[in-house]
Amino acid sequence: MTQSIAELGQLERRAAWRAKILPAIGIILFLVIWEVAVRLLNIASYLLPPPTEVLVMIVEHFDALLKHSGVTAYEMLLGYFMAIAVAVPLAILTTASRSFDNFITPIILFFQTVPKIALAPLFLVWFGVGTLPKVLVAFLISFFPIIIDTAVGLRSISPEMIDLARSMGASNFQIFTRFRLPTSLPYMFSGLKVGATLAVVGAVVGEFVGADKGLGYMLLVTNSNLQTALMFGVIVALTIQGLLLFYIVQFLENILIPWHITVRSGQEHGTL
Amino acid sequence: MAEPFIRLRNVEKQYLTRNGIVLAVEKVNFDIYESEFVAIVGPSGCGKTTILKMIAGLIPYTLGEITIAGKLVNRPQINLGIIFQDSVLLDWRDVLDNVLLQIDIRNLDRKEYEPKALELLRDVGLDGFEHKKPYELSGGMKQRVSICRGLVHDPPLLLMDEPFGSLDALTREQISMDIQHLWMEKRKTALLITHSIPEAVLLADRVVVMTPRPGRVAEIIDIDLPRPRRLDRLPEEFNEYTGHIRGIFQDSGVLHLE
Ligand SMILES: Nc1ncnc2c1ncn2[C@@H]1O[C@H](COP(=O)(O)OP(=O)(O)OP(=O)(O)O)[C@@H](O)[C@H]1O
Ligand SMILES: [Mg+2]
Numbered sequence: 001m002t003q004s005i006a007e008l009g010q011l012e013r014r015a016a017w018r019a020k021i022l023p024a025i026g027i028i029l030f031l032v033i034w035e036v037a038v039r040l041l042n043i044a045s046y047l048l049p050p051p052t053e054v055l056v057m058i059v060e061h062f063d064a065l066l067k068h069s070g071v072t073a074y075e076m077l078l079g080y081f082m083a084i085a086v087a088v089p090l091a092i093l094t095t096a097s098r099s100f101d102n103f104i105t106p107i108i109l110f111f112q113t114v115p116k117i118a119l120a121p122l123f124l125v126w127f128g129v130g131t132l133p134k135v136l137v138a139f140l141i142s143f144f145p146i147i148i149d150t151a152v153g154l155r156s157i158s159p160e161m162i163d164l165a166r167s168m169g170a171s172n173f174q175i176f177t178r179f180r181l182p183t184s185l186p187y188m189f190s191g192l193k194v195g196a197t198l199a200v201v202g203a204v205v206g207e208f209v210g211a212d213k214g215l216g217y218m219l220l221v222t223n224s225n226l227q228t229a230l231m232f233g234v235i236v237a238l239t240i241q242g243l244l245l246f247y248i249v250q251f252l253e254n255i256l257i258p259w260h261i262t263v264r265s266g267q268e269h270g271t272l
Numbered sequence: 273m274a275e276p277f278i279r280l281r282n283v284e285k286q287y288l289t290r291n292g293i294v295l296a297v298e299k300v301n302f303d304i305y306e307s308e309f310v311a312i313v314g315p316s317g318c319g320k321t322t323i324l325k326m327i328a329g330l331i332p333y334t335l336g337e338i339t340i341a342g343k344l345v346n347r348p349q350i351n352l353g354i355i356f357q358d359s360v361l362l363d364w365r366d367v368l369d370n371v372l373l374q375i376d377i378r379n380l381d382r383k384e385y386e387p388k389a390l391e392l393l394r395d396v397g398l399d400g401f402e403h404k405k406p407y408e409l410s411g412g413m414k415q416r417v418s419i420c421r422g423l424v425h426d427p428p429l430l431l432m433d434e435p436f437g438s439l440d441a442l443t444r445e446q447i448s449m450d451i452q453h454l455w456m457e458k459r460k461t462a463l464l465i466t467h468s469i470p471e472a473v474l475l476a477d478r479v480v481v482m483t484p485r486p487g488r489v490a491e492i493i494d495i496d497l498p499r500p501r502r503l504d505r506l507p508e509e510f511n512e513y514t515g516h517i518r519g520i521f522q523d524s525g526v527l528h529l530e
Binding site for chain 1 (some may be wrong): 320325328357405
């Protein structure tokens with residue numbers, strides 16, 4: 001079989017187009033089947049509302065959704081940034097000092113094993129119904145993938161690379177900034193992406209336990225009022241929020257480590 | 273004869289492992305003179321990499337003494353270039369920047385060395401690839417970049433640890449020709465570690481043949497062949513040298529020909 005470059009280009013353009021259009025078709029198909037099934041089978045709206053009704057609810061309650069989204073987004077982002085601010089330096093310290101690693105790693109592992117959701121009620125007791133307990137749950141839950149992946153990344157440098165650096169007279173500081181840190185970025189970013197999707201979960205779990213605002217709170221209220229269509233609207237808002245943070249991080253990744261994007265074979269080394 | 277440039281005296285290396293002490297290298301003695309090309313051949317695990325790293329000051333030796341230009345080696349040596357089996361290029365730097373990494377880390381003047389880097393890249397057939405990233409290159413091209421990186425700062429000593437190890441036969445031949453060409457042009461003191469007897473004989477002035485673990489020097493052979501040596505025009509003596517080295521390996525039980 002022969003294939004010209006022009007044909008190859010055409011094939012690639014088609015593949016790119018398919019990659020964009022097929023997911024959209026999939027989603028639309030899913031929504032249509034949902035709509036039709038609910039209407040044909042006469043399913044009660046409080047059990048499963050059709051997508052159109054969810055859409056109407058979202059439009060009708062847009063202001064409330066926006067207000068509560070803002071609250072949850074604030075908690076989520078604060079927890080996420082705290083997690084980055086603590087996890088990355090800790091990961092650096094564990095790779096820099098064996099003793100510190102031996103000291104801190106069991107503690108981290110212990111807290112990782114404790115179900116963070118079980119801690120939420122405790123935070124409520126300690127810190128009340130304010131913002132802090134939500135931020136803390138978001139922080140804890142997104143902390144672990146970030147620290148673990150960053151530490152793995154910092155250790156992934158090859159011994160030859162370090163030998164090479166030392167033969168050039170690189171200082172320890174240079175070895176860290178010029179070799180080790182850039183090598184770790186792809187790993188760090190896979191941790192950051194997993195952490196981003198978890199941070200929103202953390203904020204909502206925090207709100208479930210005790211809150212008077214936020215999407216988690218709205219979820220509980222709509223649930224107890226059997227406003228199922230609006231509840232779906234809240235879920236949509238939550239999903240959008242999580243995806244948005246994820247894509248922002250991915251966008252930063254594309255900018256910061258373009259060399260990795262192009263070679264990546266589509267698999268991630270994320271930890272959950 | 274002049275003082276040797278590199279001198280190894282009764283050098284011994286023991287590694288401490290979970291299963292006790294491993295004697296990797298035992299009482300190694302040899303010298304490398306200035307502008308000389310020396311190759312070390314020996315079976316896997318006989319301590320070749322260990323010797324190279326000890327000379328580079330990257331790992332300490334247990335006993336004995338290594339000197340370079342009369343100075344005791346007791347810390348990483350920076351007046352040299354190293355080429356590893358793996359090209360260890362930085363993914364985030366393009367070809368030219370990878371070569372100039374040497375210059376950046378050493379705080380030398382980039383402007384002064386850039387023409388030199390470009391010339392080296394041209395010498396190994398990589399002109400036009402200066403601004404490609406490593407993932408856009410083949411394994412052989414990457415290894416050529418790492419050779420240029422090892423030479424760009426004009427070091428008096430070049431250490432090579434199986435630089436052809438991960439390449440296909442055709443690329444190996446081409447790169448060994450590149451190395452011979454570069455060496456004849458610059459006459460750096462060079463130490464090449466290899467598994468391949470023909471490669472050692474092709475490139476070196478002297479070949480250090482090692483025994484299996486613990487690594488000792490079995491014999492040092494002067495290769496008295498005119499340069500440039502070409503694989504398509506090998507003289508009779510070439511096969512005598514390789515045959516002789518093969519014989520040493522047979523005697524030490526490394527090679528069984530039946
Ligand atoms: N860091 C280390 N710790 C413990 N033992 C080691 C270490 N490095 C090497 N050794 C041992 O020392 C011996 C020599 O190793 P070395 O890597 O120098 O061999 P080599 O001749 O380079 O082998 P190859 O041709 O396979 O590269 C081997 O038996 C190896 O197991
Ligand atoms: Mg080796």
